[in-house]
Amino acid sequence: MEKLVSRYIESFMTELVSKNPGETEFHQAVGEVVKSLAPYIEMNPHIMGQKILERMAEAERIVIFRVPWVDDAGDIQINRGFRVQMNSAIGPYKGGLRFHPSVNLSIMKFLAFEQTFKNALTTLPMGGAKGGSDFNPRGRSDAEVMRFCQSFMTELYRHIGPDTDVPAGDIGVGGREIGYLFGQYKRLTDSFTGALTGKGLNWGGSLLRPEATGYGLCYFAEQMLATRGEGFNGRTVVVSGAGNVAQYAAQKAMRLGAKVVTLSDSDGFIYDPDGLDEDKMAYVFQLKNFFRGRIKEYAQKYPSAQYFPGQKPWGIACDIALPCATQNEIGKADAESLLAGGCKCVAEGANMPSTPEAIQVFQSAGILYSPGKASNAGGVATSGLEMSQNSMRLHWTKEEVDNNLRKIMSDIHEACCKYGTEADGSVNYVKGANIAAFMKVAGAMMDQGAV
Numbered sequence: 001m002e003k004l005v006s007r008y009i010e011s012f013m014t015e016l017v018s019k020n021p022g023e024t025e026f027h028q029a030v031g032e033v034v035k036s037l038a039p040y041i042e043m044n045p046h047i048m049g050q051k052i053l054e055r056m057a058e059a060e061r062i063v064i065f066r067v068p069w070v071d072d073a074g075d076i077q078i079n080r081g082f083r084v085q086m087n088s089a090i091g092p093y094k095g096g097l098r099f100h101p102s103v104n105l106s107i108m109k110f111l112a113f114e115q116t117f118k119n120a121l122t123t124l125p126m127g128g129a130k131g132g133s134d135f136n137p138r139g140r141s142d143a144e145v146m147r148f149c150q151s152f153m154t155e156l157y158r159h160i161g162p163d164t165d166v167p168a169g170d171i172g173v174g175g176r177e178i179g180y181l182f183g184q185y186k187r188l189t190d191s192f193t194g195a196l197t198g199k200g201l202n203w204g205g206s207l208l209r210p211e212a213t214g215y216g217l218c219y220f221a222e223q224m225l226a227t228r229g230e231g232f233n234g235r236t237v238v239v240s241g242a243g244n245v246a247q248y249a250a251q252k253a254m255r256l257g258a259k260v261v262t263l264s265d266s267d268g269f270i271y272d273p274d275g276l277d278e279d280k281m282a283y284v285f286q287l288k289n290f291f292r293g294r295i296k297e298y299a300q301k302y303p304s305a306q307y308f309p310g311q312k313p314w315g316i317a318c319d320i321a322l323p324c325a326t327q328n329e330i331g332k333a334d335a336e337s338l339l340a341g342g343c344k345c346v347a348e349g350a351n352m353p354s355t356p357e358a359i360q361v362f363q364s365a366g367i368l369y370s371p372g373k374a375s376n377a378g379g380v381a382t383s384g385l386e387m388s389q390n391s392m393r394l395h396w397t398k399e400e401v402d403n404n405l406r407k408i409m410s411d412i413h414e415a416c417c418k419y420g421t422e423a424d425g426s427v428n429y430v431k432g433a434n435i436a437a438f439m440k441v442a443g444a445m446m447d448q449g450a451v
Contacts (some may be wrong), residue, residue, distance in 0.1 A: 001042050001045065002038075002042055004045075005038050005041050005042050005045075005048075006038065008041070008048050009034050009035070009038060009041075012034065012053055012054065013027075013030070013031055013034065015054075016030055016057055020106075020109070022106070023105065023106035023109060023110075024106060025106045025107050025109075025110040025327060025328075025352070026106045026107075026109040026110045026113065028110065028328075028352070028355075028356065029110040029113050029114055029352060030057050030113060031356070032352075032356060032359075032371075032430070032434075033113075033117065033434050033438070034053060036428075036430050036431040036434045036435065037053075037434055037435060037438055039431075040419075040435050040438065040439070047442060050445075050446055052442045052445055052446070055445060056086075056087060056113075056116070056441065056442075056445075057113065059084050059085060059086045059087075059109065059112065060085050060086065060087060060088060061083075061084075061085040061159075062082075062083070062084050062085070062105075062109075063081075063082070063083045063084075063085075063155075063156075063159050064080065064081070064082055064105070065080070065081045065082075065155040065156075066078060066079075066080065066081070066155075067079040067080065067081045067133055067135065067148065067151050067152050067155070068151060069144070069147045069148045069150075069151045070147060071140075071144050071147075072141055072143060072144055077148075079133050079134055079135040079148070079152075080103075080133060080134055081131070081132075081133045081152050081155060081156065082103065082105065082108045082130075082131050082132055082133065083108075083129065083130075083131035083156060083159055083160075083165070083167075084105075084108045084109050084111075084112040084129060084130050084131065085112070085127075085129045085159070085165055086109075086112035086113055086115065086116050086127070086128045086129055086130075087116040087127050087128045087441060087445075088127035089127060089441050089444035089445045089448060090119070090120060090125055090126065090127060090440060090441060090444045091119075091124070091125030091126040091127050092125075092126065092127055092161075092162070092163055092164055092165055092166060093126075093127045093128065093129035093160075093164065093165035093166070094115070094119055094126035094127060094128065094129060094165070094166050094167075094168070094380060094383065094384070094387075095111065095112060095115040095119075095128055095129040095130040095131070095167065095168070095380070096111075096115075096130060096131075096132075096167065096168045096169055096170030096173065096380075097130075097131045097132045097133075097167045097168070097169065097170055097173045097177075097181075098111070098130070098131075098132035098133075098170040098171045098172060098173060099132055099133050099135045099136070099137050099171070099172030099173050099177065100132070100134070100136065100171050100172045101134055101136045102134075102326075103132045103133060103134045104134070107327070108130050108131065108132065109130075110327070110351075110352065111130035111170075111351055112128055112129050112130035113128070114128075114351055114352060114372070114373050115128035115129060115130055115380070116128025116437075116441060117373045117433070117434065117437035117438070117441070118372075118373040118374075118376075118377045118380060118437070119377075119380055119384075120436075120437040120438075120440040120441050121373065121374060121377050121412045121415060121433060121436060121437050122377050122380060122381040122384060122408055122412070123408065123411060124381060124384035124385075124408075125384075126166075126380065126384055126387075129165055129167070130170075131156070131167060132170065132172075132173070133148075133152060135148055135152075135172075136172070137172050137177070138172075138292070142176070145176065145177060145180065146180045149177055149180035149181045149184065150180060150183075150184040152181070153180075153181050153184035153185055153188070154184065154188065156181075157184070157185050157188045157189060157195075160185075160195055160196075161193065161195055162193045162194045162195050162387070162390070162391070166194065166195060166196065166197060166383070166387060167181075167195075167196055167197075168196065168197040168198045168379075168380070168383045169198040169244075171243065171326065173198075174198075174244065174289070175198065175200060175210070178196055178198045178199060178200075179199075179200060181196060182195070182196050182199060182203075192204075193390070194386070194387050194390030194391065197209070197383035197386045197387060198210075198383065198386075199386070204386075204389075204390050205386065206382060206383075206385055206386035206389055206395075206396065206401060207395075207396065207397065207398040207401050208382060208398055208401040208402055208405065209379075209382050209383065209386055209401075210244060210248065211248040211251075211252075212248075212378045212379045212381065212382035212383075212401075212405055213244065213245045213248070213249075213349065213376055213378050213379030214244070214245045214246065214247065214248025214249035214250070214251065214252055214324070214349065214378075215248055215249075215252045215378060215402075215405065216375075216376070216377065216378015216379065216381065216382075216405055216408075216409045217245070217249050217252075217322060217324070217347055217348075217349045217375050217376055217378060218232070218249055218252040218253055218256060218322075219252075219378065219405070219406055219409040219410070220347060220370060220374065220375040220377075220378070220409045220412065220413055221320065221322070221345060221347040221370070221375065222256065223409070223410060223413040224345060224347060224368045224370060224413070224427075224429070225320075225345060225368065227368075227417075227427065228368070230344075231256070231257070232253055232256035232257050232258040232320070233256065233257030233258070234257060234258070234259075235257075235258045235259070235318075235319040235320050236258070236259050236261060236317065236318045236319050236320070237250075237253045237258045237259065237260045237261070237318060237319070237320045237321070237322060238260075238261060238262045238313050238314070238316050238318040238320070238321045238322070238338075238343075239253070239260055239262055239263055239264075239313075239321075239322045239324055239349075240262070240263075240264045240269070240312065240313055240314075240322070240323045240324055240325040240329060240350075240353075241263070241264060241265070241323075241324035241325035241326075241349070241350065242263045242264060242265045242284065242288050242295045243265075243288065243324070243325075245324040245349045245350065245376065245379070246263060246264075246322075246324035246325070246349065247281070247284060247285060247288065247289075249322050249324055249349050250263065250276060250281065250284075250322075251281050253320075253322070254275075254276060254277070254278075254281070258320065259275035260275060260276045261273060261275055261276070261316060261318070262313035262316055263276075263284065263295055263298070264295060264312065264313055264325060265294060265295045265325075267294055267295070267296060267309060267310070268295070268296060268307060268308050268309040268310050268311055269295065269307075269308050269311060269312060269313040270295055270296070270298045270299050270305045270306065270307050270308075271305060271306045271308065271313065271316055272298075272302060272304055272305040272306075273304065274304045280298075280302065283298070283301060284298065295307075296309070312329060312330075312334060314330060314334040314335075314337045314338050315337045315341065316341060317341035317342055318338070318341055318342065318343050319342060319343065319344055319345065320343065320344070320345045320346075320347070321338055321343050321345070321346045321347075322346075322347055322348075322349050323346070323348055323349060323350050323353035323354065324349035324350050324353075325350055325353065326350055326351075326353065327350065327351055327352045327353060328352065328353065328354075328355050329350065329353045329354075330346075330353055330354040330355065330358045331355050331357065331358055332355065332357035332358055332360075332361055334358060335354070335357075335358035335359075335361035335362055336361055339361065339362075339365050339367070343367065344367050344368065345367060345368040345369075346362055346367065346368070346369045346370070347368075347369075347370045347375045348370060348371055348372035348375050348376060349372065349375065349376045350372055350376065351372045351373075351376070352371075352372060353372065354369075354371075359371075359430065363428070363430075366426065368427075368429075369429060369430075370416070370429040370430075370433075371429060371430050371433055373433050373434075373437065374412050374413075374416055374429055374432075374433040375429075377408070377409070377412055378405055378408070378409055381404075381405060381408045381409075382401060382404075382405055385401055385404055385405075412433075415432065415433070415436035416429045416432030416433050416436065417432060418432065418436065419431065419432040419435040419436045419439075420432020420433070420435070
């Protein structure tokens with residue numbers, strides 16, 4: 001049976017690459033999942049006959065559309081919009097929108113595929129989707145961003161809704177963008193429904209939604225560290241990114257007693273050996289969220305910090321690494337640098353930030369390592385809680401949302417341990433997360449027939 005499954009997976013991946021040429025990120029995401037599913041498929045060979053993997057890797061619907069808009073100079077600009085609705089077996093499609101020049105079909109499909117598994121792990125009834133555009137909001141005025149968002153939603157609104165597909169934010173899509181998108185959706189549909197999450201608190205948003213991914217990441221990492229009798233207190237933490245996830249991961253790690261020494265953006269990273277504190281974090285929030293500045297300005301304000309242009313923070317000695325920037329930001333050499341610097345735990349806050357070679361380095365060394373689909377699921381989990389509040393016309397307290405978030409992250413960790421514990425007692429979080437999520441989605445797909 002083992003050889004049969006091995007041949008099946010090899011044939012499946014060969015066909016996937018052939019049908020989706022040049023989509024390297026998508027190939028990587030699917031390959032990582034199916035590799036860890038081999039033992040489960042051996043015990044459940046009917047999965048092969050039902051073509052579950054083949055169906056999971058084929059999006060139920062992909063929408064690609066033109067987004068014309070007028071800039072402040074009066075010139076017409078053209079961008080491309082995407083929405084990949086990957087799987088709705090366990091609920092309406094759910095997943096963020098990303099506005100970034102790197103956005104293409106491969107990245108959208110990889111993110112939608114990962115989202116399907118991540119959403120299943122939350123135990124909430126949400127399918128998987130992702131969308132966005134190659135539009136770059138950096139350097140654009142509020143008026144330009146509004147006009148772009150209105151044009152983008154003028155097409156997207158046809159394909160979303162509270163019981164169909166509920167987008168949220170992602171890279172380049174924060175509270176400002178969600179507001180413009182929701183306003184246009186409301187105008188076009190003449191309805192006030194929970195068709196987007198990440199909304200403002202005054203119009204249907206949930207408390208703790210901005211913090212949820214970063215906080216949930218730290219709650220999950222706490223559970224990982226506890227398996228070895230450790231915690232955040234007194235540990236040195238390296239964080240990449242300076243956006244929403246990184247900001248709140250750094251804040252929560254600090255409040256759990258850790259010393260956070262780095263943040264980064266696409267231009268470079270800052271290293272503050274004294275560690276960030278509440279005042280410094282308040283400055284970062286203001287810098288990134290209101291002035292939309294660059295992280296190098298932190299080093300200009302705080303002389304204790306150094307700025308390293310064009311570099312990543314993985315060469316800084318640490319106990320815990322929280323990659324919160326973007327996909328494939330940790331390669332093999334970066335992983336080796338982390339190990340050389342004493343890193344004992346890597347918990348992913350971004351989606352697929354570690355390459356397969358980096359993951360191999362972490363797992364071979366026996367350190368704690370969790371994939372983003374498990375450890376960064378707090379954001380979409382709280383989006384699901386926002387959907388529940390919208391459906392019931394309720395507004396939960398911060399404590400209620402935080403308690404639910406902690407419980408969900410604890411349940412995800414428990415599922416990873418259940419299906420990922422190896423014979424030597426160590427936990428393979430990649431294997432555990434993939435099998436737990438796959439079981440739920442595959443079961444729903446088989447129940448619903450060949451659709």
